Structures are given as C-alpha cells and as structure tokens.
Amino acid sequence: MNEGLNKVILMGNLGADPELRYTGNGTPVLQLRMATNESFVDKNKEPKERTEWHNIVFWGQRAEALAKVLTKGDGVLIEGGLRTSSYEKDGIRRYRTEVIARDLRFTGRRALAQPPPGLEDDGEATQPGTGVPTTARLGKNGARGRPPEGPALDELPY
Amino acid sequence: MNEGLNKVILMGNLGADPELRYTGNGTPVLQLRMATNESFVDKNKEPKERTEWHNIVFWGQRAEALAKVLTKGDGVLIEGGLRTSSYEKDGIRRYRTEVIARDLRFTGRRALAQPPPGLEDDGEATQPGTGVPTTARLGKNGARGRPPEGPALDELPY
Amino acid sequence: MNEGLNKVILMGNLGADPELRYTGNGTPVLQLRMATNESFVDKNKEPKERTEWHNIVFWGQRAEALAKVLTKGDGVLIEGGLRTSSYEKDGIRRYRTEVIARDLRFTGRRALAQPPPGLEDDGEATQPGTGVPTTARLGKNGARGRPPEGPALDELPY
Amino acid sequence: MNEGLNKVILMGNLGADPELRYTGNGTPVLQLRMATNESFVDKNKEPKERTEWHNIVFWGQRAEALAKVLTKGDGVLIEGGLRTSSYEKDGIRRYRTEVIARDLRFTGRRALAQPPPGLEDDGEATQPGTGVPTTARLGKNGARGRPPEGPALDELPY
DNA sequence: TTTT
C-alpha cells in the first residue's frame, strides 16, 4: 500500500461555541463549526463574498483542553485530515465529512493573549529557554511550545 | 471580510475512471473518486492500513482535458478546497462534501510519462528553455510547464 | 525515483515593490520580498511578535503580469516549492533559498478589488457563468477564474 | 500584527543519518538532510528527474527522540516553517534557510513498522481504544497516537 | 523591508 497524504489546512472563525461529548468508551470528542471566508469578483465584476462551513473534530485530551478555551468567533488555523463516515438514519444511508484535526493555532486578536489555561492542566513543563506559544497543540513536549524558529540565534551550535 | 484559507492536499490513487458531465449551462464537470491510504500500528501493536475515499471535482476546460488522460488506478496529487453542498432527496436534506480541485499532478509510474495529450489540445505553447512537466495544470502559460525550480542556474539574471 | 512533495504555503505581505528582470534567454523573472508575521507568548509570558522574510520568485508570463499589479505592502497568499541554488562570489560558494511560486492570491484589502489589470492582457476569456476571482493565477483557462466552489448549485448535473 | 502563515510540507528521503547537537543552553537540536524528488518531461520531451535538498531542524525533546530512530534513506513526511538565519563567516555575512520542523511521519517501508522506540521513552501512555500510529509526533498526549480518523464509527456519540 |  502506498502511503498517501490526506491534509487539510483551514484559516477562519468559529461559528459557535465548541461542543464536547464523550464516546461510550469515555473518549472525549470536541466538535467545532468553522467558517472560511473567500472574496472574489464575479462575472459582472461585482465584488462578492462566500463562506464555507466546516465540521472540525478533535479527539482525546486535546478535545477537553480546547473545550475550555475556544469560544464562538475565535480566529483559528486548523490542520487535519478528511474523514467521511456513514451512518443510517430513517432507513437511509447518510454521509458526513469532517476534518479530523491534529492542530489548532489562534489567529487574530487571541494570538497575542496568554496561552490557553486548559493547556497547562495536563502537566506541560516549559523547558528552559522555551517560549510558550499561543498555539494550542496539546502534546506535553515542552519543545512544542517554541515558536517555529527555535531558540535565539546566538545559542545555535553551528 | 476576513480572508481565510480553505486548502486540501491529497496524494493517492483514483478508484475509478473519471466521469465527465455537463451542467445545463454547458460547463464541463469532472468527478473523480480518489483513495488516500494510511498505515499505522494499532493498540495491539499490529500494523494496520486504512483507506479514506474522497470526491474530487474539476470545473471547466480542465475537466475536459483531464477526462482524456486520467484512468482508474492513476497515482495523483490533488490540490483544492472543500465545498459542502446541500440538496433535497426524498424530502430529506442531504449534504455532500467535495474537494473542488485546482491542480492535479501525476505521481508514480505516470510521472515520467509524456505530458498528457489532452493538455496540448488547448494550444499550449512551450516557451524556449521551458521543460514540459508531467503536471496537468492547464493554464496556457508556458511557464507553468517549467519544473518548480525554473531555468538552469547559469541563466539566472542575478 | 519516488515522486515526492516540495510544498510551501505563505500568507503575509510584500516588504517592497516587486523586481522584474529577464534571463539572457529573455525569460521574465519576478522577485518578491515577503514577510510572514507570527505572534506568540515567550517564556516570561510576554506577548511577542516575529517576522520571517522570504524570497519569492515567479517565472515566465506570470512574472510580467504580476509585476504590473503587485505593490509594496500587498497582502498575499503564495504557493510554491523550495529551491536552493548555489553560486560563487568572491571565491566563496554561497547558497540562496527561494520559494519558486506557482500561485498568488490577494488577501486583505485587495481581495475585493477588481481583478488585476495585467491579467487580462494575455487574452483571458471568461466563460459563461464564470466568476472572475481576485486570484492572480495566470493560466488562460477561463475555469481557473471561478471561485473554488464552481457554478451555482442549481446548475450541478447531479 | 497580521497573523500570517509560514508552512512547509515535504515528502522525501533522508540523505544522511541525522546529527544531534546541543546549544550552549543544553537544548537538543537535530539536523536532517532531506531530498525531495521530482519528475518531469523536458522541452525535448525527455523524461527527467530532479532532486532538491533541504535542511531540516527539530528542537527540544523531539530532537533527541528522533535521533534514535531516524536513519539515512528513511522515507519521511515533514511539516514545519521556513527560517532564514544569518551569520558572519570570514568577515562575510551568510544566510542559511532551514525548515524548522514540527512534525515527522514515516512513509514507505517504515510506515508499517513498530512505532519508533525512542518515542516511548518519554512516557507515552496509550489511551484505551487508541491506535499507536507510525507517526513520530512526540507530544505525550495519547490522542496523538490515533490515526486521523478517530475511534470506530460505532462509538461515535452523535 | 510588510501588515494590523
């Protein structure tokens, strides 16, 4: 089987507060409704806007931590993959496509706020010399809290 | 309006031959069924594979040109954006999420084949010094036919 | 040889007006200087900002068309691939990494402006029912001018 | 500040074993040399191949864990952002562009192997019902170990 | 050297 790629990147806003649920298993599931906006000029040269709505899902500890910090209207950047599931309702097979999210980062006004409080709940240890970003990637690795550029240049070993 | 981002990147294979249709308008629409494969190790440390299926759509001239060259099984890289449309069927509102594709590039065995014949049909002129790639981006700009790295280094103007 | 992926997506602003040059060959080359900004909270919980600067290059007809419409300060979304070239200067081998761009789309205030005038210069024909987007993708395929979602839903053939 | 996007996605192979170093600070830094391959047809319709080489850097705990499991030749998918740093050498200012990596996932033959041993070293706890993927994302969140599609459909709470 |  050839390893493939199934990648989605969305930048937009939450259209509603997040909804946290639990599977029968006890696994947390967070569902987000997210808008991405697009501007364009139509065939009559009139400026137009269009909004696309997306179903975003976070699983596991991330779901719980994000539930505490996300609010309707937040500007966010989401990365994940597509998943379409099917289910039967009223004797009819239906399909639902979601973005299974792996990362979330604040954009807009919250990008300069304190790091989301829920994130420290699961024992994040900030490494010496590590910046705490406004990202909400919930791995416990202190390094993930560093902005993408790493330590100051003057401490580079090369 | 906050300009956002709605981006999908998929690498995988076509599960069927493409289907070309036309709107009432006469606009060509190409529909592809594409699989992306993923490997992982499950909770019992057993290697597993999973396939996700995607609905891909090309609009316009690209739809027609690609219809001529794509075949079931082809390895492709697709870029586009998500679009969910709703329609009524049997008195029930249904939703369908598709990837509206903007680019397609062959991967795998066809990446080294000749450029897709359909692509020359719309008058591609290859510029002097321009490689013709195995990409099926259908703009007529000769430059698009150049591999992403541009001309040979010794003809750089800087 | 395994087909790989070499993909860069940048959203930010031009730090200077674009520079158009020509190779010995006569091939147009457009160089852009682009900033991407990032906000984060540092280890002392102070909000910080950081700017990364990128060298962007367009080749061919796109270079010329974009040269006419891009201005210092413009908000843009760029897609392309990395290319590092090496050259000798003062007897020393040096390296320069650039993003070889394949697409550019306006974000921010220009996203709702008229389509860039330079773009019609190369004979764009707008298809019936096709919106003209604020994107500056320079393929001549009318379909590329359609927003990512295609025609209105009521003209879908399915 | 305008929050931007600085995103790189590469799929290819390691050209050498990884090199692990430490900053004066003690922060681990892992450097990878990675090739991405591209196939195209040149202006004479001859099939050609081209390889681009990239400098990849991981910081922090991830650097150490990955150092244990990566080997020359490995097929990997890397995600990160661009960072160009400047330094003085022989009285000349030089620039070096790197991809500051945030994620790594195996592709190819290792995608079905056991999860990288180094990864358990930092206390990974697999959640009930959670698959352990072949990804080397080093957050300690058990959820990250789930394939992008989440739990089985029959345990969905909706 | 950009942007808000």
Add this chain to the structure above:
DNA sequence: TTTT
C-alpha cells in the same frame, strides 16, 4: 452560524 463566524470574521473585518
């Protein structure tokens, strides 16, 4: 149902 979001955002500017």
